[in-house]
Amino acid sequence: MEFSVNHPILFVIAGILIAVVLAQSVFFLVKALRRSKQLGMDQKKLKKTMLSAALFTIAPAVAIVISVMILSKSLGLPLPWLRLSVIGSMSYETVAATNTLNAMNETLGASNLTAQQYVTVLTVMTISIMMGIWLVPAIGKKLQKGMQSLSNRDAKWADIFSISLFIGMIAAFLGFVFCDVSRLWTAEDGIVTAIKDGVTVEYSATSGLIPVCVMAVSALIMIICGLLMRKPKLKWLSEYALPISLVLGMASAIPFTMWLG
Amino acid sequence: MKKEMTYLDSVHRDGRIWNLSVMVLLLAFPAAVCVIFNVLPQWNSLLMGLIATAPMYWAVGAIETVTYVPMLGAGGSYLSFVTGNISNLKLPCALNALEQNEVSANSEEGEVVSTIAIAISSIVTTIIIIIGVLLIVPLTPILQAPALQPAFDQILPALFGGLGVAFVSKNWKIAVAPAILMLILFIFVPALNAGTVGIMVPVSALFTIGVARIMYKRGAL
Numbered sequence: 336m337e338f339s340v341n342h343p344i345l346f347v348i349a350g351i352l353i354a355v356v357l358a359q360s361v362f363f364l365v366k367a368l369r370r371s372k373q374l375g376m377d378q379k380k381l382k383k384t385m386l387s388a389a390l391f392t393i394a395p396a397v398a399i400v401i402s403v404m405i406l407s408k409s410l411g412l413p414l415p416w417l418r419l420s421v422i423g424s425m426s427y428e429t430v431a432a433t434n435t436l437n438a439m440n441e442t443l444g445a446s447n448l449t450a451q452q453y454v455t456v457l458t459v460m461t462i463s464i465m466m467g468i469w470l471v472p473a474i475g476k477k478l479q480k481g482m483q484s485l486s487n488r489d490a491k492w493a494d495i496f497s498i499s500l501f502i503g504m505i506a507a508f509l510g511f512v513f514c515d516v517s518r519l520w521t522a523e524d525g526i527v528t529a530i531k532d533g534v535t536v537e538y539s540a541t542s543g544l545i546p547v548c549v550m551a552v553s554a555l556i557m558i559i560c561g562l563l564m565r566k567p568k569l570k571w572l573s574e575y576a577l578p579i580s581l582v583l584g585m586a587s588a589i590p591f592t593m594w595l596g
Numbered sequence: 597m598k599k600e601m602t603y604l605d606s607v608h609r610d611g612r613i614w615n616l617s618v619m620v621l622l623l624a625f626p627a628a629v630c631v632i633f634n635v636l637p638q639w640n641s642l643l644m645g646l647i648a649t650a651p652m653y654w655a656v657g658a659i660e661t662v663t664y665v666p667m668l669g670a671g672g673s674y675l676s677f678v679t680g681n682i683s684n685l686k687l688p689c690a691l692n693a694l695e696q697n698e699v700s701a702n703s704e705e706g707e708v709v710s711t712i713a714i715a716i717s718s719i720v721t722t723i724i725i726i727i728g729v730l731l732i733v734p735l736t737p738i739l740q741a742p743a744l745q746p747a748f749d750q751i752l753p754a755l756f757g758g759l760g761v762a763f764v765s766k767n768w769k770i771a772v773a774p775a776i777l778m779l780i781l782f783i784f785v786p787a788l789n790a791g792t793v794g795i796m797v798p799v800s801a802l803f804t805i806g807v808a809r810i811m812y813k814r815g816a817l
Contacts, residue, residue, distance in 0.1 A: 345629070348625055352621055352625060355617075359618065359674075359678060360715045363671045364712060367708045371705075371712070376708065384693045384696055384697060384709060384712060385713075387692065388693060389717070392720040395751055400725055400739060403732075417625070419680075420679070421622065422678060424681070426791070434644075435641055437648075451637065451638055454635055454636075454637050459642060461626055465622070465623075466653070467660055470677075471611070471661055472611065472616055478662065478666055479608075479665065479666070495770070495808050499801070500663070500667050501667060501691055502763065502764065502767055502774060504663075504800065505764065506774035506775045506804065507800040508683070509775055510783075510800075511782055511789075517784070517786070545746070549754050550756060551757065552757065553755070574696065580757065580758030580761075581758055582754075583754075584753065585748070588749065
């Protein structure tokens with residue numbers, strides 16, 4: 336059979352795998368919903384949670400579609416479709432493909448991939464990210480048991496422990512938002528060159544402030560939503576607060592980039 | 597008499613079956629391509645590619661597992677480590693859901709809520725990508741329009757701004773020290789950037805737990 340990166344059979348295989356992953360999500364959703372009924376949880380509230388989760392997911396998911404589009408130019412459509420529907424990311428897939436093709440003295444996107452190049456890249460991509468998918472079955476239960484016994488010993492500390500994990504993660508991303516602020520004093524003649532996804536890009540000295548401004552807008556909108564939500568009539572805002580702050584924050588990036596980029 | 601299986605036990609049993617099955621299926625993809633197109637990988641390049649790629653991502657995967665499993669809950673973890681986008685989508689989604697329902701992450705209600713949020717997020721993501729793939733021709737010029745690009749480049753700041761307010765405002769005492777530490781590190785250490793933020797999450801989490809422990813012992817929380 337003659338190979339092409341967009342061969343129909345590749346779409347069929349990717350489609351089957353994605354259907355299985357989708358089935359897993361549906362399975363766990365049904366299982367958790369059944370349990371919620373047994374526990375007597377407020378079903379109306381859970382419906383709102385589901386709506387909020389779905390709305391919140393739209394913008395990041397569209398960003399993933401854009402990554403699929405970019406990668407499809409060099410790798411065909413089925414491979415990025417599958418890879419970005421399971422664990423992986425634009426930067427990871429690019430790194431894995433580049434590393435493998437470099438070993439064959441090829442560059443990503445330079446020419447049409449042969450079947451052998453394709454299967455080599457695909458194997459590296461598949462194996463190199465396969466840690467969590469088996470490690471969670473291997474040690475997930477133990478980790479959860481550890482949290483449970485902590486909770487049994489000292490419930491208040493266990494809650495603080497969980498919150499500390501969340502806060503720790505948020506603090507790391509807060510730092511990340513500020514990581515390019517240093518361009519203000521490292522820029523030469525107002526320009527900084529950096530490598531992004533294997534391509535050299537020029538940035539202005541003030542470009543590091545864009546994420547900071549976007550975060551500030553998003554935080555401000557969340558605060559406004561929080562204040563509005565105190566009024567009983569506007570309590571419904573709670574489901575939409577995070578999706579609204581996400582989308583408006585993203586939208587604010589457009590003028591900020593024009594101004595500072 | 598056989599002890600009755602708890603809900604959590606059954607989540608772990610089902611999760612193990614699902615994840616290991618998906619893992620086998622993912623590995624079957626390259627194998628199927630080999631058989632269908634009658635071709636073998638270029639072994640030398642495969643090895644070089646793996647050596648250059650796998651160690652770092654395996655290390656990150658191991659650290660992510662230990663860091664994120666206690667936050668995601670059991671069902672959420674099995675799903676998240678198959679469908680990915682954990683720190684930029686699944687975890688924020690779960691956190692928001694726990695906040696809305698005012699349940700502790702350590703309770704069974706918390707487990708159920710985070711599983712529901714993560715499952716919905718996974719389903720919606722998969723469906724949106726399917727729509728994107730089906731409509732790739734008409735959608736490409738719209739979504740890749742240069743005017744929209746800055747918005748998609750800034751998803752993480754837009755996400756953590758809102759989430760940060762919701763979470764930090766309720767726990768500001770715990771948040772002060774790690775926020776200052778991370779700001780100083782990320783601003784002044786050039787090696788810390790988008791590529792290394794994943795490695796800093798467990799560092800920051802451990803630091804926060806340490807600070808919180810001291811405050812808790814002193815009765816400040």
